[in-house]
Amino acid sequence: MAIKHQTPMLDELEKGPWPSFVTDIKAQAEAGKDACADLLGQLELSYNDKEGHWKHGGIVGVLGYGGGVIGRYSDVPDKFPGVEHFHTLRVNQPASKFYKTERLREIMDIWDRRGSGMLNMHGSTGDIILLGAFTEQLEPIFAELTRKGWDLGGSGSALRTPSCCVGKARCEWGCIDTQDICYNLTQEFQDELHRPAWPYKFKFKVSGCPNDCVASIARSDCSIIGTWRDNIRIDQKAVAAYAGGELSANGGAHGQGTKLDIQKDVCDLCPTQCMAFDGKTLKINDAECTRCMHCINMMPQALRPGTDTGATILIGAKAPILEGAQMGSVIIPFIKMEEPYDEFKEFVEKMWDWWDENGKNRERIGELIQRLGLSAFIKACELDPIPQMIKEPRSNPYIFYKEDEVPGGFERQIEDYRKRHAR
Amino acid sequence: MAIKHQTPMLDELEKGPWPSFVTDIKAQAEAGKDACADLLGQLELSYNDKEGHWKHGGIVGVLGYGGGVIGRYSDVPDKFPGVEHFHTLRVNQPASKFYKTERLREIMDIWDRRGSGMLNMHGSTGDIILLGAFTEQLEPIFAELTRKGWDLGGSGSALRTPSCCVGKARCEWGCIDTQDICYNLTQEFQDELHRPAWPYKFKFKVSGCPNDCVASIARSDCSIIGTWRDNIRIDQKAVAAYAGGELSANGGAHGQGTKLDIQKDVCDLCPTQCMAFDGKTLKINDAECTRCMHCINMMPQALRPGTDTGATILIGAKAPILEGAQMGSVIIPFIKMEEPYDEFKEFVEKMWDWWDENGKNRERIGELIQRLGLSAFIKACELDPIPQMIKEPRSNPYIFYKEDEVPGGFERQIEDYRKRHAR
Amino acid sequence: MADMAERITDIGPPKYDEMWPQIIKDNYGKWAHHDLLEPGVMVHVSESGAKVFTVRCGGTRLMTLVHLERICKIADEHCGGFFRFTTRNNIEFMVDDQSKVEPLKKALSDTGVLPIGGTGAGVTNIVHTQGWVHCHTPAIDASGIVKSVMDDLFEYFGSHKLPAQVRISLACCLNMCGAVHCSDISILGVHRKPPVIEHSHLDKMCEIPTTIAACPTAAIKPSKVDDFKSVAVNADRCMFCGNCYTMCPAMPLADADGDGIALWVGGKVSNTRSMPKFSKLAIPFIPNEPPRWPSTVKAIRNIVEVYAKDANKYERIGEWAERIGWERFFEKTGIEFSHHHIDDYRLAMTTWRNSTQFKFTK
Amino acid sequence: MADMAERITDIGPPKYDEMWPQIIKDNYGKWAHHDLLEPGVMVHVSESGAKVFTVRCGGTRLMTLVHLERICKIADEHCGGFFRFTTRNNIEFMVDDQSKVEPLKKALSDTGVLPIGGTGAGVTNIVHTQGWVHCHTPAIDASGIVKSVMDDLFEYFGSHKLPAQVRISLACCLNMCGAVHCSDISILGVHRKPPVIEHSHLDKMCEIPTTIAACPTAAIKPSKVDDFKSVAVNADRCMFCGNCYTMCPAMPLADADGDGIALWVGGKVSNTRSMPKFSKLAIPFIPNEPPRWPSTVKAIRNIVEVYAKDANKYERIGEWAERIGWERFFEKTGIEFSHHHIDDYRLAMTTWRNSTQFKFTK
C-alpha cells in the first residue's frame, strides 16, 4: 500500500535542509506500510484542526509485565484504520546507544513484519520506541524480541529505563563506568523495571563527569555523576601550546585555530577563582576547585580530571507536574563506584523503602523530599547531614526541635509556670 | 529611694569597657527612681530564672489614640512594686534624630517628673521610648508632651513611626530629602499613625542612597531609597590622587593612608563590571551601572551620584512572623520625590486601599502580595509590569490566563469536541 | 499468545560492549583528549596513540525502518557495522583511521538526509517529544515544529560560530518529556482553556476522588450535573497544566485557539562555570501555525541572533542574560514584558527584585 | 485627666530642621565628601568649603535620664546644644571646626561611658531589642548580652582593622524587632518548648479561633480539657515561633532550659556590590548563660576572628562565606553542621545544592 491521503500541509515540511520526517514516512508508506499512510493522513487532519487525534491511554501490555507498552488508539479510526491501534513498545536500549547493525536488525526485522515501521530513535528516557502496533501484535513482538535477547523498558509507576552518556567508551572525561553502572542497575532491578509497585516513576541517569551529557541533573530522580577528589592533572607543555595558539581553544569547539586567552577565557571564568596563570605555568588550587569542568573543557590536551574518581549522587530531578520542576540535589557528595556497586545499591534500597512507605500516589521522590524535608530523607538513608548537601544554611528561624533534644523534654505544668509568673 | 535589691549577677555587667546599663540604672535609682531600683531587682530575678517577668500585654493608652503606648505589668509586683506598671510611650522622634538639647529636655523633664527615668534612645522603629510609666501617668504625660510640641508614635495595626537616614543633612550621597519625606509623610498620615484601622502594621523608612543606612529594605513595608538615573560624576584628578595613594581608600574606613588599588578594589568588585581604569582615567559605562554605590564608597572624593535624582520604591519587607522574613521588592524603579510628593502619595493610597480590602487580620502587605501575587498588586497600583520588578522571569509554566485573553473564551461544548474526537 | 512456559522475561538489554567497534573496545577508558576537526567531525586520541574519528549527523529521531536501514548500511560499509546515537538523538559514525573520514562523509552527504554537524559552539539537534504523532495530551505538534526551526537554524548546525553551545528542546505539553525546563531555548506546548467536561461519562471513565486530587491548585470540586455525578472546574484557579486530563479522559483541554507555544530561555544542565539553571519565560504565547510555525521560527532566530551578537565567548544564553540582566535581555531582544513573566506560583517571591540594583531600559 | 477640649492631638514630631546646628542648616544638601580621620571621628566637607567634624560614641540605647543629661551637657558645652543619634543608636557630636575636636574628645573620654568609635571597617553598636527589661515574649535578655559581646569585641569598636563593616544585631524572640534577619552576625532568642497551656483560663483570656489561626504550621486544634474549652498543640508541628502566645496569654513558651540563643551570619542590608542578603544559621542553639553569656561571646569572637583572618578586603561576612562556600565556612570556623542547618520551611528547596559544584572539607 502507498500514499492514501492528500497532505498539502505536511508536504510543506518536505522542504528545507533539515531531514524531513514527512518524506521519510512517505517512503515507508510507499514501501508498503499502511499505518504510515494513515499516520500521515491523521497528522494532516491534526494540522488542520490544530488538535491531536489520539484517544486517551488504553490499557494494553504483555503478560506478566506492568509496563513497557503505551496504549494508543485513533479517535478517527474510520478515516485512518491503519492507525486505529497505534501502541508503542519501549525496548530497552543498550547502554549509551552503540549498535552493532547485526543486532539492531533483529529488532528492525521483527518490527518490519509486525509493526508500523515507525520508530523513535530514541525516546526521551532513552528507550528504542517502536511506534504503532496493533494489540494482537504485542505478545508476538515481545516473544520474538526476548528470544533475540532484547527486553522491554519501563513505564508507569516503575523504575524507568536507566540511561547514560558515552563516557569511557569514547570520552576522556569519564570518571566512572557509565555504561556498566547503567547496565548493572538495569539488570539488578529488572523486577522494579517491569512490575510497577511504587508511588510513581523513578529514573536513573548516569553521566561520566559534571558536563552531564545525559542531562541527569534535570531529568532523573537519581543522578549519578562522575567526579574526582584529587587534583586536576596538568600538562604544562600543553598549557604552553594553548597559550601560544598551537592548540585550539575548547577542543576546536569554536573552530580550529581559535586561540585561547588563558587568563581571560579560563582563569577569569573559573567559578571559584582558584587558578593562576603567570604566562607560563598554570596553577590550580585544587582544594578550592569545585570540579566544574570549565578549564578542562577549554584545554582538553592540557588538563584532565584527577584519578581518584567516583560519583556525586543527586536526588529528585523531575519535570513540573505537580509542584513545579526540580533539579537533583546533592545527597552523596562522593561515592566510589566499583562493581558490583553494593554501597550504592544499599543506599538505593533505603531510599526506595522510605519513598514506598511515605510517598503518596503519583508523588515523585523529589516531591516527597519537599514535603517531608531533606533532613528526613537524609536520616532515612542513614546519612549524616553535611554542608555539601546545601547551597546555604537555612535563613528562617523555624527549627522543629524534637523533644529529646531539649533538656527536660516538652512536658510542662502550667502550675509550675504560674508559681513563678502571676497571671 | 536608692538601690533596694541585691543584684550579684547584674553587678557582673558593671565590668568591662563598654558602657554599663546596670551602672547607669543604679545611678538613676540612686537619683531617686524607685522604678529603677525595682527594675534591677526584677531583672536579677530574670537572670536567676532565665525567664522574663512581665505579664502579657495589657490594654492601656491615651484617649482618642489607638496606639503609641504598650501596656506592661510585672508578674511579680509584690516583690517589685515600683515596676508593677511599666508601660512604654512611643514618642515620635524628629526625622533623622538630630536634637536640640533644649527641646529634648522638654521630654526629659516630663519623664523625670512622671516616669521611671528609663528610656530607649531609640526603639527599633525609631521612636523615643519612654520606658516604664504607671497607667495614671499616661494621660498627663501625653498632655504635657503635646503641649510642648511632641506627639506619640505608632503601634498596633497602624502606620508606624516613619524613620530615615541622616541624608542630605550630613551626607554627600543623599539623593532625596530623606528628612523632609519622613516628616511630610508623618504629618500627612497622622490619622493612620494614631488610629489603627488596618489589617496589621505598616512601616515607611527612607534612605538617601542604596547604602541604605536605615535598613529600610529589611525593615519597612515601604522603602524609599534614593538613587539617580544619569551618570556618576567623576573627578579624574581625584581619581589620580586615589591611584597615587594621596587619598585614603573608602573615605578612611580602613584607616588613613590605606591605598586603593583601583583595578582590584573598585573595578573588579563592580557587580556589573562596567568600569575600566587604564591607570590614569576611570571610565564608567553608566548605562550598565546598577548604582550599587561600591565605587562611590571607595572613592568619595572622586565619584558622586548623578544629579537627576529620585527614589526606588520597594514594598513588603518584614520580620519572619508568620510566613518567613521578606525583603522589599522593587515596585517603582524610579520616581521623582519632590514636595509635596503627590505622585508618591497617590501610589500609597492605592496600595493601602488594596491591602485594606484584601488583607486578612495580621497580614502584612508583603504577605498579601505573596498570597495574591505580585502581578495583582501591580495592577491594583495601576502600574505596568516591567522587568525591573523582578530578578528573573518565571521558570514554571503555570500561567493563569484570564478568559478575555484567549480567543473564544473558556466556554466550550463537549459535543463540539466529540464531533472531532470520538470517545 | 506464546506459551508461558517458554516465555523469556527480565533479561534486560544486550550488554553494551557487544555493541562496541574494536577501536572502542581496545581503548575503553584510555582516551586522552579530543579535538573537533571541523563541525560534526571529531577525533578522540587514546593514551595508546590510537585514534577514533567520529562523524556526527543530524537525526530526526522520529524515523522509519527505511531511514534506519539507510543508517545501518552506511555503518556496515564504512564503520564495520557499528554506530551510535547520541543523547540528543544525533547519529554518530566512527572510523579508526583518518583516511576513512572523507569517504564516510561523502556517503553521508550522498544520502541528502544525514547532515553533518551538531558539535561545538552551534545548535545541535532539538530534543523533542511525540506531539500529534502519538501522544494524547499535546498542545502542539513536535516533529513539524522541530523541522521548521532546524531548517531555519541550519546554518548554526553545521558551524561553530555561536558564543557557546545552544541546546534547544521541545515538549508538547506541561508534562515536559525532555529537559525543556533546563534548556538554552525551550519550545513548550501550552493549553490555555480549562478542561471541557464530559459530565455524561465522567463518572464512568474516571475516579472522581483521584481526579480532584490531581489538581495542584485545588480548582476541581465534585459536582452534580443533570443527575450525573461529575466535577466542576473553577476556571479562575486553573493554570491549564492538564494533570486532570492525565487522570481523567473526560476532561480534554486541547483546543485550536487555546493551544500554542510558550518560549523559554536561559536554562542549562551542565555544571560548567555556573550551576545548572532553569529555563525562564521569554514569550508566553505564540499561536499554533502549522505547517511551519513561522512566528515561532522567527522568535527563536531573533533570540539566537541577538545572543550571537551580544554575548561573550564561552557564555551560554542563561549566563549572558544574567550578566546583562533580564531587563536588558528584554530590551535587546525586543521581546515584550508582561504580567505573565512575573511568577505567581509557589516560589514566586524568590524571583522578585529585592535590591535597588537594576538597569534602566527603554 | 485633661479636658478634651484642650487636647492637642495629631501634631506629629517637631520639624527636623529645628534640631539642626547652624553648620548643618548652612550646608544642607551641599556636602561634597567625607573622610574618617580616625576611628569614630569624621569630617564632612561642603561644596562651600565648610566642614563639619563628627565624633561618634557608643550608645547603650537603654539609658536613663542621668546618662541622657550627661550627653546633653556635652552637647551644650561643645556643640552649641545639638547632637544626634544614629540609626544604630550611637551618639554623634558635631563641631564646625577642627580645633574643637580634641576638647570634645577629651570631654567624652572623661565621662568614661562614651567610648569613641563605631565607624568604618569595624564593629559598631549592636542593634537590639527589649529583652527581659520590658517585653513579654523574650527568650533571652537583650542589654546584658549586648554588653557582654561589646565588652569582648571592644577592640574592633575603636579601630578600623576588619575586612569590612560588621553589623551585629540582637532580637530576643522570633518577632525579630530589628534587622536580625539581614545582619552580618545576629543573636536571636529562641524558644524550644511548645507552649504550656492554661486550660482553666484559656477561653476567658483568648479568642480560640484567632489563636488557632495564628499558628503558621496549623499545630493548634480546638480541644476540651476537664470541661474547659481550650486548645491542644501538636508538638511535632510546633517550631516555637511564639505567635500563639502573642495572640493568647494562656500559652506561654518561656522556659529556662528550653530558651537560648541561635547565631546567624552573613546577612546584609546595603545594596553595595552584592544584593541584600538574609542571615543564615550558624549555631542553632547556645543555652542562656546569664550574666555574661560566655559561650555566645566566644562563638561570636571566633566568627569575627576567622573572618578577619580569611576574608578579602572590602568583603562582608556574607560575601566571604559565599565566595569560599558555606561548606568552607563551617570548616574554617569549626562550627558543627547539623540537621538544623538544613532548611525545611516553605522555600527549603531553593537552598538545596542542585549542582555537583562543591568543595571537599574535613
Ligand code: SRM
Ligand atoms: C515517549 C516519551 C516522550 C518521547 O517522545 O520520547 C514520553 C511520553 C509520555 N510521557 Fe513522559 N515521556 C518520555 C519521557 C519523559 C521524560 C524525559 C526523561 O525521562 O528523561 C520526562 C521528564 C523527566 C521526568 O521524569 O520528570 C517525562 C515526564 C512526564 C511526565 C511528568 C512527570 C513529572 O513528575 O513531572 C508525565 C505525566 C505523568 O507521569 O502523568 C509524563 C507522561 C507521559 C505520557 C505517558 C502521557 C500521559 O500523560 O500519560 C506520554 C505517552 C506518550 C506517548 O503517547 O507515547 N511524562 N517523560 C518519553 C519516554 C520514552 C522512553 O521511554 O524513552
Ligand code: SRM
Ligand atoms: C519596642 C520595639 C523593640 C525595641 O526594643 O526597640 C518592639 C517591641 C515589640 N514588638 Fe516589634 N518592636 C519594635 C520594632 C520592630 C521592628 C523593627 C523596625 O520597625 O524597624 C520589627 C521588624 C520589622 C517588621 O516590622 O517586620 C518588629 C517586628 C515585630 C513583630 C513581627 C512582625 C512581622 O510581621 O514579622 C511583632 C509581632 C507582632 O506584631 O505580633 C512585634 C511585636 C512587638 C511587641 C509589641 C510584642 C508583641 O508580641 O506584642 C513588642 C513590645 C515590646 C515591649 O514590651 O516594648 N514586632 N518590631 C520596637 C519598636 C520601638 C519603636 O517604636 O521605635
Ligand code: SRM
Ligand atoms: C555525544 C554526547 C554524549 C552522548 O553520550 O551522546 C556528548 C559528547 C560530548 N560532549 Fe556533551 N555530549 C552530549 C550531550 C550533552 C548534553 C546533554 C544535552 O544537551 O541534552 C550536555 C548538557 C547541556 C546543557 O548544559 O544544557 C552536554 C554538555 C557538554 C559540555 C558543557 C558545555 C557548557 O559549557 O555548558 C561540554 C564541554 C564543552 O563543550 O566544552 C561537553 C563536551 C562534550 C565532548 C567534547 C566530550 C568529549 O570529550 O568527547 C563531546 C563532544 C562535544 C560536542 O558535541 O561538541 N558536553 N553535552 C552528546 C551529544 C549530543 C548531541 O548530539 O548534540
Ligand code: SRM
Ligand atoms: C550615621 C549613619 C546614618 C544615620 O542616619 O544614622 C551612617 C553613616 C554613614 N554611612 Fe552607613 N550609616 C549608618 C548606618 C548604616 C546601615 C544600617 C545598619 O547598620 O543598621 C547600613 C547597612 C548595613 C548593612 O548593609 O547591613 C549602612 C551601610 C553603609 C555602607 C555600605 C557598606 C557595605 O559595603 O555594605 C556605606 C559605605 C561604606 O561604608 O563604604 C555607608 C557609609 C556611610 C557614611 C560614610 C556616609 C557618609 O558619607 O556620611 C557614613 C559614615 C560611615 C561610618 O560609620 O563609617 N553606610 N550604614 C548610621 C550609623 C550607624 C552606626 O551608628 O554605626
Ligand code: SF4
Ligand atoms: S558527561 Fe562527561 S564523561 Fe560523559 S560524555 Fe559528557 S563529557 Fe564525557
Ligand code: SF4
Ligand atoms: S574545574 Fe572549574 S572550578 Fe576547578 S579549576 Fe577548573 S574552572 Fe576552576
Ligand code: SF4
Ligand atoms: S543611606 Fe546613603 S545618603 Fe543616607 S546616610 Fe547612608 S550613605 Fe548617606
Ligand code: SF4
Ligand atoms: S555604582 Fe556599582 S555598579 Fe555602578 S559603576 Fe560603581 S561599582 Fe559599578
Ligand code: SF4
Ligand atoms: S510532553 Fe506531553 S504531549 Fe508531549 S509526549 Fe510528553 S506527555 Fe505527551
Ligand code: SF4
Ligand atoms: S488543568 Fe490543571 S489546574 Fe486546570 S483543572 Fe486541570 S489539574 Fe487543575
Ligand code: SF4
Ligand atoms: S524581639 Fe520579641 S521579645 Fe524582643 S522586643 Fe521584640 S517582640 Fe519583644
Ligand code: SF4
Ligand atoms: S509556637 Fe508557633 S508553631 Fe508552636 S503552636 Fe504556637 S504558633 Fe504554632
